[in-house]
Each structure stands twice: as C-alpha cells, then as structure tokens.
Amino acid sequence: MPQNPVLANRQGMDHFLYRDGALYAEDVPVAEIAAAVGTPFYVYSTATLQRHFRLFDEALEGMDHLVCYAMKAASNQAILKTLTQAGAGMDVVSQGEYLRAKAAGVPGDKIVFSGVGKTAEEIRVALTGGIRQFNVESEPEMEVINAVALELGQVAPITIRVNPDVDAKTHAKIATGKSENKFGIPIARARDVYAHAASLKGLKVVGIDVHIGSQLTELEPFRQAYQKVAELTETLRADGHDIKRLDLGGGLGIPYTRSNEAPPLPVEYGQLIKETLGHLGCEIEIEPGRLIAGNAGLMVSKVIYVKSGEGRDFLIVDGAMNDLIRPAMYEAHHDIVAVQEPEAGIESRPYDIVGPVCETGDTFAKERNMPPLDAGDLIAFRSAGAYGAVMASEYNSRPLIPEVLVHGDQFAVIRPRPDYDEMINRDTIPEWL
Numbered sequence: 431m432p433q434n435p436v437l438a439n440r441q442g443m444d445h446f447l448y449r450d451g452a453l454y455a456e457d458v459p460v461a462e463i464a465a466a467v468g469t470p471f472y473v474y475s476t477a478t479l480q481r482h483f484r485l486f487d488e489a490l491e492g493m494d495h496l497v498c499y500a501m502k503a504a505s506n507q508a509i510l511k512t513l514t515q516a517g518a519g520m521d522v523v524s525q526g527e528y529l530r531a532k533a534a535g536v537p538g539d540k541i542v543f544s545g546v547g548k549t550a551e552e553i554r555v556a557l558t559g560g561i562r563q564f565n566v567e568s569e570p571e572m573e574v575i576n577a578v579a580l581e582l583g584q585v586a587p588i589t590i591r592v593n594p595d596v597d598a599k600t601h602a603k604i605a606t607g608k609s610e611n612k613f614g615i616p617i618a619r620a621r622d623v624y625a626h627a628a629s630l631k632g633l634k635v636v637g638i639d640v641h642i643g644s645q646l647t648e649l650e651p652f653r654q655a656y657q658k659v660a661e662l663t664e665t666l667r668a669d670g671h672d673i674k675r676l677d678l679g680g681g682l683g684i685p686y687t688r689s690n691e692a693p694p695l696p697v698e699y700g701q702l703i704k705e706t707l708g709h710l711g712c713e714i715e716i717e718p719g720r721l722i723a724g725n726a727g728l729m730v731s732k733v734i735y736v737k738s739g740e741g742r743d744f745l746i747v748d749g750a751m752n753d754l755i756r757p758a759m760y761e762a763h764h765d766i767v768a769v770q771e772p773e774a775g776i777e778s779r780p781y782d783i784v785g786p787v788c789e790t791g792d793t794f795a796k797e798r799n800m801p802p803l804d805a806g807d808l809i810a811f812r813s814a815g816a817y818g819a820v821m822a823s824e825y826n827s828r829p830l831i832p833e834v835l836v837h838g839d840q841f842a843v844i845r846p847r848p849d850y851d852e853m854i855n856r857d858t859i860p861e862w863l
C-alpha cells in the first residue's frame with residue numbers, strides 16, 4: 431500500500447528500514463556499504479531528499495514560489511544536484527557555498543545569498559556569476575553591495591533581512607529572530623533602511639527577508655514573524671517600495687525521535703504562509719535545510735570495544751564528535767539503532783555510547799537502551815543528514831569520513847575518505863625547521 435506522505439512524515443518516515451533483519455538504505459543493505467567503504471561513514475537516501483523537497487514544493491502550490499534549499503545543512507554536490515534536478519533553488523551563506531552550488535549546476539538566478547558577513551570579494555563573485563538576490567543583513571553591508579555593483583556596472587537585487595524580535599523557542603545556539611541576536615536589522619528601523627536602500631543606485635529592492643531560527647517545533651513563532659512581515663510589506667509599499675518577493679527563511683524542525691515528537695508538517699507550514707501572506711500577491715521563497723536533509727542521512731559506525739564501567743557499560747565506537755558534533759554542541763539527541771535488527775523479544779540494556787576522542791564531550795548518548803552489542807557490530811545514528819558531515823573536522827587527526835549516496839539499489843561514494851598521507855601532507859614545514 432502506498433504510504434500517505436503526510437502521515438509518513440509525521441512519523442518521521444524515511445527510506446532507512448529493516449528488511450529481513452537488516453537495516454537498508456532504500457534497496458541497499460547498510461552492511462554492504464560498510465563492507466565496501468569502511469566505517470564510519472555518512473549515507474544519504476535520494477528518495478528521502480526528493481520527497482522532502484516535494485513536500486515543501488507542494489505545500490506552496492497555488493502561490494508563485496521557489497524552495498531554496500539551505501545548503502549549509504548538507505552541501506555535497508551530489509545532494510545539491512539531486513535537489514536542483516527536482517526543481518530546488520539554493521540558499522548560500524559563503525563564497526564556497528556559492529561556488530559549490532554553481533559547480534553542481536545550480537543556475538545563478540536560483541541562488542539567494544544570505545549571511546551576516548558577506549565580504550566585497552564574495553559579493554563580486556556572486557554578482558559576476560549571477561545571483562537571484564542578496565539578503566542584506568546590515569547597512570554597512572548594503573553600502574558594500576552597492577559599491578561593488580556600481581563598480582561592475584550592475585544593479586544588485588536585494589531583500590533586507592528584518593529581525594522581527596520573536597522567540598523561536600528553540601536551542602539558544604540556533605535562535606536568530608530575537609533582537610539580541612546578530613541577525614538582520616531591527617524591524618522597527620526597516621522603513622529608514624529601505625529608504626536608504628532606495629537611494630542607492632547600485633541596488634534594486636525586490637522584497638523582504640526573515641529567518642528566525644532552526645529546529646522550530648511549533649508554528650506560532652512563524653505566525654508571529656510572518657504577520658509582522660505582512661504588516662511591513664504594506665507599510666513599505668505605501669512608502670513606494672516595490673515589494674514583490676518575500677523570503678521566509680527556513681527553520682521547520684524535524685522529529686529526532688521516532689516516538690513522541692511531532693513537529694508541524696510542511697503542508698501545515700504552507701497553509702500558515704498562505705493565511706498570513708497569501709493576500710499580498712508576493713512571490714514566496716523558503717529556505718529549508720534541516721527538514722530536507724536531516725532524516726535523509728545516517729551516520730554508520732562500528733563498535734570498537736564494549737567496556738564495563740562502574741554501574742554502566744560503554745560502547746566505544748569508531749565515529750566521534752569530530753564526525754558528528756551535534757550531541758556535543760547542541761545537546762542533541764540522535765536515535766541510534768543496530769544495523770542488524772534485534773531479534774524479537776531480546777532484552778535491551780543501557781549503554782553510554784562514546785567516541786574515541788579525548789574529551790568527555792565525545793559522548794553520543796548516556797544510558798541508551800540498545801540490544802546487546804559486541805565489538806565489530808554496526809550501529810546507525812539516525813537523523814544525521816543535516817549539520818552532520820558539513821560540521822565535521824579532523825580533530826584528533828581523524829580524517830573526514832566518507833559520504834555515500836543511495837539511489838534505489840545503487841550506491842556511490844560522493845566524497846571519498848582521504849588517506850592519512852593526504853591529510854598529513856597538507857601541513858607544510860617552514861624552511862628554518
């Protein structure tokens with residue numbers, strides 16, 4: 431029976447399921463990928479990426495719109511290409527992301543450039559290569575975009591990111607819409623700043639931008655922010671500005687546990703957008719990152735040792751905080767499952783699941799109930815597709831782990847594991863040594 435996509439999403443459904451006792455990524459056994467590429471590694475599902483993009487695209491049906499994937503969530507070109515072929519634009523926050531999007535075949539007129547600290551060089555590269563719009567975050571930045579555009583004999587399309595001062599009710603490190611955050615201009619100053627923008631010959635104001643945070647699990651903060659944007663649109667239009675595009679940011683949360691979390695669905699989010707902004711006749715852009723990539727990826731790791739401690743057992747695994755930093759950085763929860771499905775009725779036991787890095791923070795889970803596991807067994811961290819591989823580092827001189835993309839019964843390494851020489855030889859020794 432075909433899965434109801436709405437219900438499926440509510441349940442955190444994806445394409446990583448057990449079949450005949452083994453965890454699969456679409457039609458490929460995860461253990462087969464592990465045998466081919468070694469552990470740890472990231473694996474993404476094409477079908478899940480596509481489905482999540484479609485959920486947003488369909489949620490905005492009936493409105494002129496573009497879903498711009500916030501590629502900072504997971505930026506491998508194979509992922510970008512999958513999404514751009516499905517019809518997505520991109521939201522980029524650096525020159526590197528801009529160039530990566532272009533390399534993956536995303537046309538400039540589908541790329542929006544966000545971020546609080548765009549340099550003149552980054553602005554020049556984007557204007558030269560083609561850009562849909564800059565989302566301006568401050569007046570000094572506006573002046574620089576204007577200057578670079580004039581120098582190139584161009585007119586830069588811009589929106590101005592307003593900070594609506596709403597509480598996104600999310601983790602402090604990823605809340606961006608309160609007045610104390612570094613993002614955007616205070617909405618109360620918007621009229622002045624738009625008037626200033628209109629006076630600059632190198633700029634063309636096309637709309638308004640807002641983004642209030644990430645991993646939002648309620649619609650109410652979005653509603654508050656979008657109502658303020660609706661009011662501002664009317665005010666700015668009355669002032670004579672041509673506000674025809676609204677970039678509403680990203681931030682819709684995902685279920686990180688299979689049991690009790692039920693963040694709003696893209697269709698409900700789309701409904702809210704229509705209710706709060708539909709009457710304005712604007713083109714709508716949204717910038718989801720986490721919801722598209724998060725549940726489309728696993729990090730797969732192997733148990734190195736099972737160590738009995740006082741009152742607890744430790745699973746020491748070959749993945750670590752440098753590979754997946756979310757638990758250490760955001761106190762984030764990831765469901766962790768055995769790649770070999772536990773036999774029915776088998777009793778689970780609590781483990782502390784930790785990596786080999788020399789920091790207590792390198793702890794993925796405490797007293798997590800798991801089936802009995804032994805050295806050599808594979809485990810999978812669910813919901814690791816967003817803010818996983820992109821935040822990895824080589825801390826402890828651990829090479830970046832590979833990324834794999836699955837498509838039906840095929841899989842491909844989309845970023846190989848560097849060998850040790852490659853990593854080490856990046857250092858150069860000064861002559862005096």
Ligand SMILES: *Cc1c(COP(=O)(O)O)cnc(C)c1O
Pocket residue numbers: 500502503521544545641643644645679680681682717718719720721
């Ligand atoms: C991070 C970010 C996003 C994406 O947020 P998600 O929570 O991943 O959807 C979108 N827009 C901007 C400006 C961002 O900084």
